[in-house]
Amino acid sequence: MRTAINLLKHVNWSARLGLAVIVINVACAFFAPWVAPYSETEVVGDVWEPVMWSAEAVPHNPPVILGTDQLGRDLFSRLMYGARNTIGLALVTTALAFGVGALLGFLAATMKGWVDMLLSRGVDILMAFPTLIFALVVLSVMGTSTTVLIVVIALIGATRVYRISRAVAMDIEVMEYVESARLRGEGLWWVMKDEILPNALSPLVAEFGLRFCFVFLFISALSFLGLGLQPPTADWGSMVRENAAAISFGILTPLIPAAAIALLTVGLNLVVDWFLHKASGIKDVP
Amino acid sequence: MSDNQRLLTIDGLFIEGYQDEQWRQVVKGVSLHLDRGQVLGLIGESGAGKSMIGLASMGYTKPGCRITSGSIEFDGVELVGADQETLRKLRGTRIAYVAQSAAASFNPAHKLIHQFAETAVQQGLMSYAEAEKKAKELFRRLDLPDPENFGNRYPHQVSGGQLQRCMVAMAMACNPDLIIFDEPTTALDVTTQIEVLGAIKEVIGAYGTAAIYITHDLAIVAQIADRIMVLRHGEEVETGDTRAVINSPKKDYTRALLAVRKHRGETVDHGHQDIILEVQNVTAAYGNKFVVLDGVSTKIERGKTVSVVGESGSGKSTLARVITGLLPPIGGEVRFQGQLIPPGMKGREKEVFRRMQMIYQMADTALNPKHRVRKIIGRPLSFYFGMTGKKREDRIIELLDKIELGEKYLDRFPGDLSGGEKQRICIARALAAEPELIICDEITSALDQLVAGGILKLLQNLQNELAVSYLFITHDLDTVKAISDEIVVMHRGKVVEQGPAQAILNPPYEPYTDLLLSSAPQMDPSWLPKVMQHRRELAAKGINLQT
Structure with a gap:
């Protein structure tokens, strides 16, 4: 705990900003049912009411802070619930992608030979398909349930994670402490878990941050195409899509969930940048 | 014209280096001059x-460094600033x-x-x-x-x-x-x-x-x-x-x-001398093509130190790789305590791994930087002997005391240790397995002389106490003289000569051994001209090292 606080002291201002954005978003996601003024699906007013501080705002109690969406639901509440679904989904998907990708990557690097060959060529084949097309095909065949969505995106993510973790593990695998563990008679699992993983952690955590953003944007993109989460469940991507028509009337409502996506992505990247800088071991000389 | 003779004058030089987010003095007021x-x-x-x-x-x-004060004058020109x-x-x-x-x-x-x-x-x-x-x-x-x-x-x-x-x-x-x-x-x-x-x-x-x-x-x-x-x-x-x-x-x-260059201390004779390791007629190659070991045979007795010397490329490290099973030989066999052991690591029993430990040249890369000393030394204890809890902790501390470091090192990472301390931790890790043979691959070459001297002394004490055998691979002849019971001289994958240290290190010499021995610098300013002369004589006899 003390080291965590110490670490925070050395974080630069941009990473702190990013951290604040993430904390706020996660808090929203966690406490949405208690904090949100309205429920996810409740129709509270007219279609596309403007934000509360505009001249044409319609008074409500509790106030409709960011106006209403295309069905007259409270946009602010839906953003909070959306954070829950979008971030939660992205987290599960990224974790799954990393679990599978890193495990297979380490396995290929430690076992080498035909295991490596088989896994690497398999990944090559998967990577040969454009990601969006691949996801579209699978989702249209298997149906758009949340489970399928998670598995498909995790699989796509896992191929990228596999590549990076295999490369990192290859470098570590030739170190003498790994050789020394093998000479002790250690098994594969120990070598992967205790010798390679701790040393591959910093590049992988940095990659986790980036990958998280990609998953997040990918879900938004799929939702935008109608293959993501199904209505009336709120997620930021679908919220942009459902409200997209408003733009033609000069109403700015769809930009609000879009801004939320952008903000979280930027916030996360600020933290990741800082972490990458830390992990690279570059000295800051004043 | 003494003024004109003076080429370089450094006066009160201070240099700082930036490390761990602060400036530290690296050079503290050094003055020198050169004619x-x-x-x-x-x-x-x-x-x-x-x-x-x-x-x-x-x-x-x-x-990341800067000169903070002092002057450097080269032939009348001030270089600072x-x-x-x-x-x-x-x-x-x-x-x-x-x-x-x-x-x-x-x-x-x-x-x-x-x-x-x-x-x-x-x-x-x-x-x-x-x-x-x-x-x-x-x-x-x-x-x-x-x-x-x-x-x-x-x-x-x-x-x-x-x-x-x-x-x-x-x-x-x-x-x-x-x-x-x-x-x-x-x-x-x-x-x-x-x-x-x-x-x-x-x-x-x-x-x-x-x-x-x-x-x-x-x-x-x-x-x-x-x-x-x-x-x-x-x-x-x-x-x-x-x-x-x-x-x-x-x-x-x-x-x-x-x-530091003085020779070995006392050795204890452990009496019965059974043979721990025997290598018979081993031939090894990389990619089945480049033969790096050619019919090498040697043996190590319990509680003895056998040094393998030679230039780089002589195959001495490959010999270690063959013994440990990292490089299965293409011919010959390795016997451990009379038992034939499988050529590669596959199929070797845990017991064989335990009895044969290895210490590397670069302690930096031989220790996992993310493991604490407790885990590094504790792992062989739980892995080989199933030790846990207090028993394991006590044994780790006992081992730390043996290598003259002590309990306070338990929670440190390798990055917090000096080069010599890291090498000591490597020794402790090897000792934790209670091995019969420790293979030391150039373990002192990356260390400063004083530190290396301390490590050699420690190994000697441990041998006296535990009757462990060492296979000591090195190119440093001072180290060889300091620790060996027997010496194996290798050149281009072949054993040139082997036998008791006294016989190898004293005349009459095998020509190649002579060349190696005469190459170790002596603490004598007139040594270089003598050795160059000796070399020309050897060359005249057709013994040449140029490869």
Whole structure:
């Protein structure tokens, strides 16, 4: 705990900003049912009411802070619930992608030979398909349930994670402490878990941050195409899509969930940048 | 005209380095002076600041370092605070630099002659043709093969020792007044080291060039320097004429440096001498093509130390890889306590792994940087003996005491330890398995002399106490003399000679062993000319090391 606080002291201002954005978003996601003024699906007013501080705002109690969406639901509440679904989904998907990708990557690097060959060529084949097309095909065949969505995106993510973790593990695998563990008679699992993983952690955590953003944007993109989460469940991507028509009337409502996506992505990247800088071991000389 | 004789004067030099987010003093008020044609040896352990001072003599500091105060005057020009143009005109032409690793200092994409001529032509000191002529002259003086065409080769086409000599030639290209040699022979084999050292001495003597020679090896500096300055922790310990420093050192630290080379302490005879390891007629190759071990046979008795010596490429490390099973041999067999063991690691029992432990040259890479000392030493305990909890903790502390480190090291990471401490942790990790044989692969070559001496003493004590056998792989003959019961001399994958240490180290010598033994620098300024003469005699008999 003390080291965590110490670490925070050395974080630069941009990473702190990013951290604040993430904390706020996660808090929203966690406490949405208690904090949100309205429920996810409740129709509270007219279609596309403007934000509360505009001249044409319609008074409500509790106030409709960011106006209403295309069905007259409270946009602010839906953003909070959306954070829950979008971030939660992205987290599960990224974790799954990393679990599978890193495990297979380490396995290929430690076992080498035909295991490596088989896994690497398999990944090559998967990577040969454009990601969006691949996801579209699978989702249209298997149906758009949340489970399928998670598995498909995790699989796509896992191929990228596999590549990076295999490369990192290859470098570590030739170190003498790994050789020394093998000479002790250690098994594969120990070598992967205790010798390679701790040393591959910093590049992988940095990659986790980036990958998280990609998953997040990918879900938004799929939702935008109608293959993501199904209505009336709120997620930021679908919220942009459902409200997209408003733009033609000069109403700015769809930009609000879009801004939320952008903000979280930027916030996360600020933290990741800082972490990458830390992990690279570059000295800051004043 | 003593004023004109003075080439370099450094006065009260302070250099700071940026580390762990703060500036620390690395060089603390060092003063020195150098006359024309004189050679000053800077000697000290790593971290003594000797390289910093060497670079500072050119008005340069490494990135992340800065000169905070003091003055550096080269031939009447103040270098501290001098503008880049002034420095640029001096560097390479009037002050030259020879780095430790020639291989890393040459551009692999250009011929040697182009790199030789670059500075001289660029600075407008001579034409390309003149530079070429000069190169041939220097190549000849430095004893390089085929001096007429040597320059047409690329860096990868010449050996390490030749490349280092070529770098000396390059430094001499513009007839500089001063050359900084930064550990120019440290990365070389003992036998090659002599040749490079001889060449350097010859050429700077002939041209009357002044030099600063940086090294951690007192015996090397004794051969070449007129004066020696001993440094420690960025401060001067003592300075004096070479003979005076070596024959009557004033400070304890210098005496300690000189005493390291003394021989082994007491050994305990463990009585019954069963054979722990036997290697019979082993042949090994990389890729089934390049034979690196050719019919090697040897054996190790319990509680004894067998040293394997040879130059790099002689196959001594490969022998260790074959014994541990990392490289299955293509012929021959390895017996451990009379039992034939499988050639590769596959199929070897845990018990075989336990009884045979290995310690590496680079303790840095042999310890997982993310594991604490507790885990590093504790793992063999739980892995081999199933120890847990208090029992394991107590045993770890016991082992830490054995290697003279103690309980406070339990929670440290390898990054918090010095080189010598790391190597001790490696020893403790090997001991934790309670092995019968420990293979030591150049374990002291990366350490400073004093630290290495401590490690050897520790190994000796442990052997007396535990009757463990060592297979000691090294190229350092002083180490061999200090610890061996038996010696195996290897050359190009074959055993040249093996037997009890006394027999190998005393006349009559096997010619190759003679060559190796005579290459180990002695703490005597008149040793180099003698050994060069001895070498010519050996060469006349047809024994030559040039590969």
